[in-house]
Structures are given as C-alpha cells and as structure tokens.
Amino acid sequence: MKFLEKLVDKMEPNFEKGGKYEKWFPLFDGFATFLFTPKHTTKKGVHIRDAVDLKRTMNTVIQALVPCLLFGIWNTGFQHYKALGLLEEFGFLEQLIFGAIEVLPIVVVSYAVGLGVEFAFCIYKGHPIEEGFLVSGMLIPLIVPASTPLWMVVIATAFAVVFCKEVFGGTGMNILNPALTARAFLFFSYPKQMSGDAVWVDSSIPEGYVTAADGVTLLNKVGEAVGSIDATAGATQLSKWNSTIAAVNDAATEAAGKIKVDEIMDSTYSLWEQIAGHMPGSIGETSAIAILIGAGLLLHTGVASWKIMASGLFGALFMTLIFNTAAANPYMAQVGPLDQITAGGFLFGLVFMATDPVSAAQTEVGKVLYGFFIGVIAIMIRVFNPAYPEGVMLAILFMNVMAPLLDHYVIAGNIKERLARAKLHSSNH
Amino acid sequence: MSLQIKLKKGGNIKLKGVANRTVVDAPASDVVAIKPQDFHGVIPKLILREGAKVKAGTPIFFDKENADIKFSSPVSGEIVEIVRGARRVILEIRIKTDGANTAEDFGATDIASATKETLTEKLLNGGLWPLIKQRPFDCIANPSDSPKAVFVSAFDTSPLAPDYDFVLEGRSEDFQVGLDALAKFSKTGVVNLNVPAEKEIRFNEDDTFIYSDDTGKQIEIDYKTASNASSTSGSSKAIKAITDVYSKPGEIFTKASNVFVAEFEGEHPAGNVGIQIHHINPINKGEAVWTVNVQDVAMIGNFLRTGTLTAKKIIAVTGSEVAAPKYYNVTVGQNLAGIFEGNIKAAEEAPRFISGNALTGTKVEKDGFLGFYDNQLTVLPEGNQYDLFGWMVPIQPNKFSLSHTLWSWLTPSKAYRLNTNINGEARAFVVSNEYDQLLPMNIYPVQLLKSCLVEDIDAMEGLGIYEIVPEDLALCEFACTSKQPVQQILQAGLDLVKVECA
Numbered sequence: 001m002k003f004l005e006k007l008v009d010k011m012e013p014n015f016e017k018g019g020k021y022e023k024w025f026p027l028f029d030g031f032a033t034f035l036f037t038p039k040h041t042t043k044k045g046v047h048i049r050d051a052v053d054l055k056r057t058m059n060t061v062i063q064a065l066v067p068c069l070l071f072g073i074w075n076t077g078f079q080h081y082k083a084l085g086l087l088e089e090f091g092f093l094e095q096l097i098f099g100a101i102e103v104l105p106i107v108v109v110s111y112a113v114g115l116g117v118e119f120a121f122c123i124y125k126g127h128p129i130e131e132g133f134l135v136s137g138m139l140i141p142l143i144v145p146a147s148t149p150l151w152m153v154v155i156a157t158a159f160a161v162v163f164c165k166e167v168f169g170g171t172g173m174n175i176l177n178p179a180l181t182a183r184a185f186l187f188f189s190y191p192k193q194m195s196g197d198a199v200w201v202d203s204s205i206p207e208g209y210v211t212a213a214d215g216v217t218l219l220n221k222v223g224e225a226v227g228s229i230d231a232t233a234g235a236t237q238l239s240k241w242n243s244t245i246a247a248v249n250d251a252a253t254e255a256a257g258k259i260k261v262d263e264i265m266d267s268t269y270s271l272w273e274q275i276a277g278h279m280p281g282s283i284g285e286t287s288a289i290a291i292l293i294g295a296g297l298l299l300h301t302g303v304a305s306w307k308i309m310a311s312g313l314f315g316a317l318f319m320t321l322i323f324n325t326a327a328a329n330p331y332m333a334q335v336g337p338l339d340q341i342t343a344g345g346f347l348f349g350l351v352f353m354a355t356d357p358v359s360a361a362q363t364e365v366g367k368v369l370y371g372f373f374i375g376v377i378a379i380m381i382r383v384f385n386p387a388y389p390e391g392v393m394l395a396i397l398f399m400n401v402m403a404p405l406l407d408h409y410v411i412a413g414n415i416k417e418r419l420a421r422a423k424l425h426s427s428n429h
Numbered sequence: 430m431s432l433q434i435k436l437k438k439g440g441n442i443k444l445k446g447v448a449n450r451t452v453v454d455a456p457a458s459d460v461v462a463i464k465p466q467d468f469h470g471v472i473p474k475l476i477l478r479e480g481a482k483v484k485a486g487t488p489i490f491f492d493k494e495n496a497d498i499k500f501s502s503p504v505s506g507e508i509v510e511i512v513r514g515a516r517r518v519i520l521e522i523r524i525k526t527d528g529a530n531t532a533e534d535f536g537a538t539d540i541a542s543a544t545k546e547t548l549t550e551k552l553l554n555g556g557l558w559p560l561i562k563q564r565p566f567d568c569i570a571n572p573s574d575s576p577k578a579v580f581v582s583a584f585d586t587s588p589l590a591p592d593y594d595f596v597l598e599g600r601s602e603d604f605q606v607g608l609d610a611l612a613k614f615s616k617t618g619v620v621n622l623n624v625p626a627e628k629e630i631r632f633n634e635d636d637t638f639i640y641s642d643d644t645g646k647q648i649e650i651d652y653k654t655a656s657n658a659s660s661t662s663g664s665s666k667a668i669k670a671i672t673d674v675y676s677k678p679g680e681i682f683t684k685a686s687n688v689f690v691a692e693f694e695g696e697h698p699a700g701n702v703g704i705q706i707h708h709i710n711p712i713n714k715g716e717a718v719w720t721v722n723v724q725d726v727a728m729i730g731n732f733l734r735t736g737t738l739t740a741k742k743i744i745a746v747t748g749s750e751v752a753a754p755k756y757y758n759v760t761v762g763q764n765l766a767g768i769f770e771g772n773i774k775a776a777e778e779a780p781r782f783i784s785g786n787a788l789t790g791t792k793v794e795k796d797g798f799l800g801f802y803d804n805q806l807t808v809l810p811e812g813n814q815y816d817l818f819g820w821m822v823p824i825q826p827n828k829f830s831l832s833h834t835l836w837s838w839l840t841p842s843k844a845y846r847l848n849t850n851i852n853g854e855a856r857a858f859v860v861s862n863e864y865d866q867l868l869p870m871n872i873y874p875v876q877l878l879k880s881c882l883v884e885d886i887d888a889m890e891g892l893g894i895y896e897i898v899p900e901d902l903a904l905c906e907f908a909c910t911s912k913q914p915v916q917q918i919l920q921a922g923l924d925l926v927k928v929e930c931a
Binding site for chain 2: 004005008033035036037038039040041042044045046047048049050051052053054055056057059060128130131132169170171172173300301302303305357358360362363364367411414415417418419421422425426
C-alpha cells in the first residue's frame with residue numbers, strides 16, 4: 001500500500017491552495033480520506049484523539065442496516081413470486097436474484113445522485129465532503145417500495161439533499177431527517193404511484209424465465225398467474241387495518257359492515273409474519289428481527305440513543321392501549337400493541353430515523369419526550385386518519401421540527417436552576 | 430470522612446509508560462527559563478534585563494495589569510537571554526545558574542500569628558503568588574479578592590498523571606504550613622482538600638511495584654509471580670500490603686488539619702479541581718474560588734517556613750517513548766535536555782515532547798523548558814502516517830476509543846501506545862450526548878461551546894461558563910467524534926467573558 005500513500009502525497013500539492021486543481025480539493029480529499037485515515041496530527045489542545053470519527057460512526061449505522069437490506073432483497077423476490085403464485089417454481093436463490101435486480105439499482109441510484117449533489121455543493125462551497133449521506137443513501141432505498149421507478153428515486157434524493165441538507169449548511173446542520181424528507185417528497189408528489197395496495201409488490205411477468213428449458217409449461221403457469229392476480233395481494237398490514245374504517249362507514253347496514261370488517265381482519269398477516277417480515281411493505285421495513293439486530297449494534301456502540309428507542313416504544317404502547325380501551329371502531333378494538341409496533345415502518349423508523357442525532361433532540365430529557373411523542377403521534381395518525389395508513393414518517397418529521405423547542409425548554413431549565421442557586425447564595429450574605 | 434461524592438460520568442485513558450516509583454535527581458540544569466506564556470492573560474513587564482544577577486526569589490517581571498503580581502527567578506545566576514517571538518512578545522527569560530544556590534531572604538513566617546495581609550505581601554514579594562489561581566477563568570488570583578473557598582485536589586486522574594502521595598512523601602510539614610496559610614484566605618476558614626476514594630495501583634510496565642517498607646527500605650516485588658504464588662508466601666503478603674496502603678490516600682492528606690476533606694470516586698476528570706468545586710461549592714457569577722496545585726502547597730509552605738524560595742519539585746517523566754519512566758527531582762523552569770538525553774526509545778521519527786499530560790499539556794522541544802505549572806512530562810509517538818481504511822476496521826490493537834465503535838472496550842485494563850494522529854477530520858457537531866457522558870457536571874457542554882462560538886455572553890453565563898475551564902473539557906475533546914477544538918473554543922469564550930464582565 002506504500003505506492004498508494006506515495007500517490008496521494010504526490011497528488012496532494014496539485015489540489016492544495018495555489019495548486020492546479022485547487023477547486024477540486026474537496027473531491028480529492030473525499031477520496032483520499034476514504035482510502036486512508038489522513039496523517040494529520042494534533043496541533044493545539046489535546047495531543048491524543050479517540051479513534052472514533054464521523055466516518056466510523058456512519059459506517060456503524062450502515063453495518064446496522066445490512067440485515068434489513070439483505071432481508072429486504074429476499075423479501076422483494078419472495079413477494080413477487082408469491083403474488084404470481086409461483087413460489088414452488090422459483091426457489092430461494094431465484095427470489096434473491098429477483099430482489100437484487102429490483103433493489104440494488106435503487107441503492108446505486110440513491111448513492112450516485114446523493115453523493116453527486118453533495119460533491120457539487122462541496123466543490124462550490126469549498127468545504128470538505130462530509131459523511132452524512134453515507135447513511136441517508138442507504139436509508140432512502142430501504143424506505144421506498146421495491147417497485148419505485150428509478151427516476152422518482154433520483155428526484156426525491158436530489159430534493160432531499162439540496163433542500164433538506166445543503167441549504168442549511170450540510171451535515172450536522174439540517175432540521176429534518178434527509179431520508180425521511182425524500183420519502184415524504186415521494187409520498188406527497190406522486191400519491192398515485194406511491195400509495196394504494198398495488199405499489200408494494202412487483203407483480204409483472206418475470207421476463208427471461210419464460211424462455212427457460214421448460215418454457216412452455218412455465219409460460220402457461222405465468223399466464224394463468226397474471227390472469228388471477230388478486231388486486232389486493234400487495235396490500236400491507238396497515239392498509240388492511242385502515243380499510244376496516246372505510247368498510248364500516250361504507251356498509252349500508254351495521255351487520256354488513258361487521259361482516260366486511262371480519263373478512264378483512266381474517267385476511268391480515270399473522271404476528272409471526274410481522275416479526276419475521278415476509279409480507280409486503282417498503283424494502284427494509286418489514287422484518288422486526290432484522291431491525292432488532294441492527295438496533296442491537298446501534299445500542300451497543302452507543303451510536304443511537306436508547307432513550308429515544310425506549311420512550312418511542314413506550315409512547316406507541318401507551319397510545320395503542322388507550323385506543324384498545326376506547327375501542328370506538330374495529331381498528332381500535334382489535335389491533336393490539338404488539339401488532340402496532342411490529343407492523344409497517346414503526347420499528348424501522350424508530351430505530352434508524354428517529355435516532356438520527358442531528359435532527360433528534362440533543363438533550364437527554366428532550367430525547368425522552370421526543371421519542372415518546374413519536375410513538376404517540378405515529379399510532380394516532382395510523383388509527384385516526386383514513387388517508388394515511390402509516391403515521392411514522394409524519395410523526396418523526398413533526399417531532400424533528402419540535403425537537404429544538406424541547407431542547408430549548410430543557411436548557412432554559414438548566415439556566416434557571418443556576419440563576420436560582422446564585423440568588424439563594426447572594427441572599428445568604 | 431466527612432463527605433463522599435461518587436461521580437458516574439467520565440473515562441480513563443490508559444497509556445503506556447507509567448512512571449516507576451523511584452525518584453532521581455535530574456541532571457543539573459545549566460540554564461532555566463521562565464515562560465511568561467505559561468501565565469494565561471499576563472502581560473509581562475520586565476524588571477531586570479539581560480546581564481542582571483539574580484538570586485532565587487529575585488523578581489524578574491510583573492504583570493502589567495496588576496503590578497503587585499511579580500514573577501521571580503527560581504535559581505541564582507544571571508539573566509542571559511530574553512527570547513522574543515512575533516511582535517516582540519516575550520517567550521522565554523533564560524537564566525544561567527551559578528550553582529551557588531543563593532536565595533533572597535524574606536524572613537520566616539510564624540504561621541499561627543500571620544494575617545491574611547502579611548501572607549499576601551510575602552507571597553507577592555517572593556514571587557509565589559502566581560501559584561495561587563482562581564476560578565472562574567483559571568488565571569492568577571487577584572490578591573485583593575477574598576475567595577469564598579480555597580480548593581486543593583490531592584490527586585490527578587489524567588493519563589499517566591503523577592501520584593501525589595508518592596511525590597509528597599516526607600513533606601508533611603511543608604504541606605501543613607501551606608494549608609494553614611491558604612486557610613486564612615478562605616471565607617470558610619479551611620482548605621477544601623479532595624482525596625480519591627480509592628486509588629488505582631499503577632504497576633510498572635514489567636508488572637513490578639516498588640515501595641518502601643516500615644524501615645524505609647525499598648522493596649521491589651513482581652506482581653505477576655506474586656499473585657500466582659500461594660497466599661502464605663511473602664510476596665503475596667506484600668501484594669496485600671501494597672493494596673492496603675497504596676489504594677488509600679496517604680496520611681499526609683488524611684491527617685492534615687485546617688482542611689475539609691472530601692472523597693471523590695470516579696474516573697477522569699474526577700481529579701480535576703473544577704469538577705470538585707462544582708460538587709461541593711459551585712461558583713456563581715461574581716464569586717471566586719482559589720485553587721492551588723497540591724505540590725505547590727508544599728512549595729508555599731516551605732517558603733513561609735524558611736523565608737527563602739526553594740523552587741524544586743518532583744515531576745513524573747512518562748509516556749510510551751520514555752525508556753525508563755520515573756520521577757525526577759527538578760527545578761522550576763528546568764531545561765529538559767538532560768532528562769530526555771539517553772532516555773528516549775530509538776525510533777525513526779522524533780516523538781512529541783509534552784510538558785504536562787497528553788490532554789492539556791504544551792508541546793515543547795526536546796531541549797525546551799518545563800512549564801511553570803506542570804508536574805509531568807509526557808513523550809508520545811507522532812502519528813503522521815496514513816492508515817489504510819483506518820476508519821473502517823473495527824479491530825485495531827493500537828487504537829483506543831472510549832466509545833464501543835472499536836473493539837478496545839473488550840480490553841479495559843490494557844495500556845495503549847497512542848500517537849498524536851487526529852484519527853479523522855474536523856466536522857460539525859453531529860453526535861449528541863458524547864460530551865455529557867464524560868463531564869460529571871450539571872452543565873450542557875455542547876450548548877455552552879456553541880454559545881462561545883457565537884459569542885453570546887448571556888448564554889455563556891446562563892450555561893455555567895464561570896464553573897468550567899478548558900481542562901475540564903479536555904476529555905470531551907479527546908473523545909469528540911467531530912474532532913472539534915473544544916478547549917480552544919472554551920478558552921476563547923472565557924477570554925471574552927473576562928474582558929467584558931470581570
């Protein structure tokens with residue numbers, strides 16, 4: 001590796017102030033520091049520094065996301081063949097391959113666009129390339145449906161990086177979580193393509209397989225399958241629950257409504273499916289097990305706050321139990337706390353998005369409140385709002401906005417305490 | 430024990446090169462230097478010029494802002510050179526020793542009858558006043574103030590810090606006189622002396638431990654073989670003896686009078702006097718607390734007893750690059766060449782020489798001079814080399830992290846040979862609660878630093894800038910994921926508040 005070190009040393013003067021490619025220094029620096037921890041030594045202040053840096057911290061989060069990514073890839077293929085009724089013909093490996101073909105381009109596009117925009121801003125503003133997008137670039141693919149067109153990923157990513165992060169000053173300065181902003185952008189800009197029951201599973205005919213050795217029989221089967229696709233095969237757990245509200249409202253008689261609701265409730269996914277995650281949903285959000293593995297790493301390394309996770313869980317439990325007690329409609333009455341927590345994007349959002357240290361509350365008391373309200377609001381939106389089957393995204397974004405306010409009051413409390421102490425002291429004299 | 434305080438926040442950094450418990454006299458220093466820049470905020474006005482003959486205790490310069498505060502020569506000899514830097518700022522005043530060790534005689538003080546005023550005058554004239562510092566701001570105390578308390582920390586928890594029980598062995602008389610004198614300044618009438626609840630027994634690198642038995646004989650025992658031996662063996666008894674004696678604060682502290690003793694338990698920065706003040710008698714706006722280093726208390730005591738200045742102290746020479754780390758008996762302002770010569774491990778690249786510890790010390794040259802307030806020298810390898818994918822690999826035996834993102838948490842008792850590499854690049858504040866976990870104070874460090882950055886004095890006051898000094902945040906700076914210059918930011922804030930409000 002000595003030759004690489006020499007190469008970096010040799011190239012560096014060209015990019016430094018007064019060098020030929022001075023403007024491109026951030027780009028050079030970005031690549032050089034990706035390859036090597038730089039040889040800079042301490043000048044003032046402490047003489048030794050901890051081995052942790054932002055690259056390592058971000059890398060830890062990416063490692064924590066790997067189980068979700070791998071499971072998401074397989075599940076995408078699994079759901080696809082399940083919808084077509086071809087699970088027997090296409091085994092684990094083929095499911096994995098189909099999933100990879102669907103998911104990996106989204107990952108690549110997300111990184112390419114996001115990093116491209118970041119590089120452009122860094123060169124324009126002359127600040128070093130920062131690591132924040134390494135995580136956002138992985139989060140964006142995991143919170144969109146596998147069938148999201150790539151051009152939408154491009155626009156959403158570019159929007160999030162520019163308007164959520166760079167205009168505020170880059171990594172560490174943003175108010176909202178960039179990945180969730182990308183998701184919200186898709187959700188509100190392309191409601192037709194981004195909601196409903198059909199978006200979660202790609203149920204188009206698998207190209208290429210029709211020409212397989214036993215192509216003829218397969219072709220027939222595929223043809224049959226496509227003909228018989230159930231329009232709601234791709235419905236997520238949450239949209240099923242959500243549709244119970246409409247069912248009650250739509251039904252001419254109460255009895256008819258009740259029968260419809262029972263039908264829907266009978267068709268929901270089991271708790272095991274929710275925990276293991278082989279059900280429709282955004283790519284990375286479905287498996288509670290994969291998320292919890294990631295959560296374990298984040299909590300062990302201290303990269304994510306356990307206070308946010310714990311209070312978020314508590315908030316969701318609290319709200320669900322209130323709804324269960326109120327039981328004003330079948331959704332409230334029949335969906336229990338464990339169902340709510342393991343369904344949809346709640347766990348994923350709580351573990352990976354709510355704990356983003358930049359957009360979350362910064363004080364420890366603030367974090368507890370912040371997490372609690374995310375849990376409460378997420379469940380409230382799910383149950384109350386027929387237009388939004390999932391409430392986690394909006395809950396986190398809302399609390400991102402409120403976090404500085406929470407911190408403000410916590411800090412003001414500390415200042416007040418100090419003032420009171422000073423007053424008490426001076427009155428004793 | 431009257432007061433016990435347990436601190437949960439903090440962290441220890443274990444470095445290689447703990448000083449062996451032996452004291453040797455440092456090679457006589459031909460030239461000593463006083464560095465005015467050791468006294469933050471002091472603008473030096475010279476009293477004597479090159480060529481002037483001085484004795485130990487002869488004033489050389491005073492502070493332009495407060496002409497009473499004089500700085501004196503630690504030795505007898507002749508001022509040979511005044512080293513100036515940019516804009517003619519005085520960097521060093523070099524004094525060539527004449528070896529005669531003559532000293533100005535200020536007359537012995539009867540401590541029992543001495544008043545605060547006579548003590549002030551004596552310490553100012555003898556040039557010992559600069560040893561007394563004040564909080565807020567960690568500057569030299571204002572002689573006309575009356576502090577609400579005087580604090581002395583009897584231990585230091587920073588990396589490779591000297592063991593003050595050992596350093597002060599046999600100096601209880603000097604120490605007690607120093608305490609008696611300082612107690613007269615305090616509104617509480619006593620000195621707050623803070624001792625560790627339990628001291629870590631620091632074995633030498635080869636797992637040996639040297640101690641003196643009852644008869645004063647030096648005994649060296651090997652921890653490894655001793656702990657393996659059966660319980661009846663002599664060395665096992667010795668281990669127990671060591672543990673019994675050396676894990677407790679020494680008698681010089683526990684038997685001191687005119688003090689209020691508090692026991693502190695916890696990791697670094699529990700030994701920082703600022704942390705201790707915060708938990709016992711926190712500073713409000715407009716108040717002052719004085720602090721004196723524990724060894725300097727003995728120096729003050731010795732001066733008052735004898736009437737002459739003996740500017741000697743024992744320092745720990747430590748660090749992974751020192752061949753034989755041990756304690757040295759040195760003169761204040763000692764030239765370091767004699768200490769380092771032949772005592773540095775061979776290496777391709779010159780190591781970093783630090784006067785002070787690895788967190789708060791000052792970089793010096795190999796033939797530089799000891800800092801006025803420093804009780805320790807640290808020599809560490811420089812880290813100016815690349816590290817391929819250094820930010821990614823989780824298992825790196827030579828890297829240490831207080832976080833769990835590296836695997837160094839698996840080996841909590843391992844001592845490291847850390848170098849001066851920054852291990853990353855400076856970034857904006859991203860990670861939260863990182864500093865809070867390392868600062869055992871009811872202060873929000875990141876918010877305080879941000880108020881320093883935007884120069885919002887109201888916010889700084891509200892967030893507790895009067896209670897904190899850079900050394901209290903040094904551990905946060907070490908741990909900072911974003912590699913922020915924490916101490917520098919806080920110092921700038923303190924300087925601003927001092928100019929505007931004090």
